[in-house]
Amino acid sequence: MASSGTLTPPKRSKSGSKGSGKAPGRQAGGGSAPRKPKSRAPVTAETLAAKQRDISVSEFFAKNRHLLGFDNARKALLTTVKEAVDNSLDACEEAGILPDIYVELRHLPDIAEDRFIVIVQDNGPGIVRRQVENIFGRLLYGSKFHRLKMSRGQQGIGISAAGMYGLITTGKPVMIISKTSKKKPAHEVVLKMDTSKNKADVVSDTEHPEDDELFPHGTGTRVEIEMQGKYFKGSRSVDEYVELTAIANPHARFEYASPPTSAMPKGERRVYERSVSELPPTPEEIKPHPHGIELGTLIGMVERTDQRQLGGFFSNEFCRIGPKVAKQIASSAGLTPHSWIKSIDHAAAEKIYKALQETRFMAPPTNCLAPIGVGTILKGLQRGLDPDFITASSRPPAVYRGRPFIIEAGIAFGGNMPADEPAQVFRYANRVPLQYQQSACASFKAALETNWKNYGMQQPRGSLPVGPLVIMVHMASVWVPFTSESKEAIAEYDDIRAEMLLALKDCGRKLKTYLNKRAQIKRAGERRLVFQRYIGEISKACHELTGTDQEPLYNALLRTAQRKTAEMDKTLTQDGKLVDGKDKLERDESVFIKDVVAPESEPDRPRSGAGSPDPTGETLFGDDEPKPTTTKRKTKKKAKKKVRKKR
Amino acid sequence: MAKKKTTTKKRPAKKHATKKAPSSKGPAARKTDKATSARLEKLASDVVRTSMAHRDPFLDVPTRTLSNTSYNKSRRMLQMGSATARRNLFDLKMARKFMQSMLLASGCKSLIDAEKTLSLRGMYYKCLHTIPGTKEKTLDDQSESDGVLEDLEVTIGSLREELHVYADKRGDLVGNMTIIDAGDEIDLRRMGSGGYSIPSIVEPSVIQFKKCEADFILHVEKNTVWQRFNEDKFWKKHNCILLHGGGQPSRGVRRLLRRMNEELGLPVYCLLDCDPWGHYIYSVIKQGSINLAYESQRMAVPDAKFLGIRAIDYERCELSDDVQIALNDRDTSRAKQIADYPWFAQNRAWQLEIKKMLSNGFKMEVESLITKDISYVTETYVPERLAAGDWLD
Structure with a gap:
């Protein structure tokens, strides 16, 4: 298998090479033979054969x-x-x-x-x-x-x-x-x-x-x-x-x-510049999965194998076939693991193929895949876009036609992206961006199919959501099914699209949580100033009603207001749903939320590292260092509400 | 607007010389004003005291909901319970309302001090401004100040009139009676086609009954029906007082009904639509509204009778199919709600009436009787019902 045969297969070929079984000449002749009804020299098979010749792949x-x-x-x-x-x-x-x-x-x-x-x-x-x-x-x-x-x-x-x-x-x-x-x-x-x-x-x-x-x-x-x-x-x-x-x-x-x-x-x-200093894990090479081959491929493999007995053939040429399963397959094909490979003819191969299809195997090993990884997607999107919010999702490995694959998705929201245009879809296959034939691609279709309205976005019927949004979909596989040789769109296998949808939904849910929190925090932040805003009115009214001096009353109320607000911050941080919910989102390693420095924060007040204005990635969650949630929360208590609530 | 002028004029007039108005009213009004002022001041000084002690200032506002409303069987009217809701300043949800309450209290105090009155709309504008240093307005719209004012009324136990605020006029009246309104003698028999429009404040200090010859009061739902009766001079023929409240009657209309019923001993008959809203109007006239339960004792007319339109009238009067207006879901649920009110729940006749309407599946307006004849309602329907004593109580 590893030894490449001759390079004659005309063009597209399936996973396994079929070796040199076919005569390429015939195919070319079939396509180009001119059928002329003229009564010139009689066209015989011989004369045709003279014109038939090899087509070089390069020429093609x-x-x-x-x-x-x-x-x-x-x-x-x-x-x-x-x-x-x-x-x-x-x-x-x-x-x-x-x-x-x-x-x-x-x-x-x-x-x-x-x-x-x-x-x-x-x-x-x-x-x-x-x-x-x-x-x-x-x-x-x-x-x-x-x-x-x-x-x-x-x-x-x-x-x-x-x-x-x-x-x-x-x-x-x-x-x-x-x-x-x-x-x-x-x-x-x-x-x-x-x-x-x-x-x-x-x-x-x-x-x-x-x-x-x-x-x-x-x-x-x-x-x-x-x-x-x-x-x-x-x-x-x-x-x-x-x-x-x-x-x-x-x-x-x-x-x-x-x-x-x-x-x-x-x-x-x-x-x-590099933002991750580690190479992605090296993917392993795997043998074909029994569900990923077709009959012709199987026959080719039988012809070329170095193994002499069926049992050895199964365990050496495939993944996920142990001796026990090999025996089972062999017996259901009417053979034994000791049957000689040489004795397998077409009929036997067909039986074996059928047995393979009917047997349940473990999914192919997934160490052949090297997904980008959630943390790396976060960093990548951040480096490229500098958004307010990023989340990523990496699905567990799945299988289409016996080939393992992993779907990853990411969403970046906010920042400088235009708010009134359709979202952009970044499509990747094995870390390679796909730029053409967007609408033919399974990733794009999955992005269309996702109901973004559920996740707080606007979405005109049958189109992409509108908003400051980038949707990234990555498919990592040993063999990405492209729709053409120019590798521009991923073909639509149901298994693949389903995984894409799940990954996007996962991201969407986090986006929704973030958007909700953002709205909630904004409202709470507005209200936070309410006390201070109203006490002026109240002391004035009281002055008009009773003749009390406004000033001392105002000051007394202000002090109470500040104390109450501080108390509220504390309770909200400790048991209030508001802050707890946000922390949960922040603690999520698949989420990045950009810290916004509050404009009116006092410069002399020590601020936690999370508020650092450095946008290069020090505020990232997950990878290098654990998120300093605890320190941050402590600071929150000390810091004034304005600082905290501006996010 | 016309009303405003008359009322504002009233007080200076009293000061100079109480010409037409009885002299006792002046000092009485001043006394109420003083009492109201004192209550407003107390409200504020309580707030000041807790504030200066660095505690959370609050107002205890009686709750105006069905749960805090009970039906007093012996008095046959709604009463407000004792439940209150504490309105704290230092609570995110209540801070704004608290501020508005103080603002309106201060506004009312200044009105009383200036001896002037304002409409609800006027009060809204008086208290409307942008809070310094922000973009927030003290009030978003009039409904906000209206609600807060009602809260203020119940909180300090003073009526809207006592706070020098009045509502829009609503409702017209005509009949065999002479009244004195703000010192002017008005013969309600000579009101032409328009009738006497009922002011918002009809307290004895403003309106006195001089001479009444009428035997009863007919309250109809809205202006169109009232016009029909006035044009046919129904009140002349049957010697009654005819008034309408323009749908849900305003406080002025209800207060006047109550005063005429109580002081002149006139029975009240209501001619309303056969639909849940008509039924509720009757309920409000009879035992007071849930929202303003604290005023029931001043407004309710427990003796009021429901003359029609009855659900059986479709068959009884042989009306055509065209008058049917199908009940929608909201009507149905409202009707069931009304049937469950304690004061209806134990009234068999009313339960049957509502059941009949629901089984009919349609509602009918008073105007539907016009399909029989233009004056069927005035010449046949009402006289027949009155003569037969056929009404719901």
């Missing part, structure tokens, strides 16, 4: 580049950056390096208005010289396709397709500079793709020790692709991609240099 995609996300010049830029950054992040994480990624779009208006060089550089492990051609020059070549392990890239199409696109549109080759260790000099390879052969020709291959300074950490890869492109800002732009990626990957540092525009003639350089 060169003609169908829209399938890969290169439909237009604008999208091409985005797809290229995306593929390169995805590869870089995957490489860094697999090598256990905290990613440090540099992205540049260099405009070349002197050559052509639509000419760009896309530069992506990382501090990853680098690429060994002999693999460079394969990785950057061949389509469907990679480490990620054949394994069941969570990673950003899946098929091994992306970056080579970008190089191919560059070559087609500009005729310029791809330049790769890679440094694999401190001792070795940086190696520069210039590649030109040969689409008909699905391989790359090396144009030049030189060592460039002077490029070493590009990689201060000692290793790394830099790709430069010249291509036709169109640069825009706004939604579905490269800018947005970098920002969204930064949100889902707070452990990475991004530096992004955008090309000059009329508004910014020098371009812009943005840096997204």
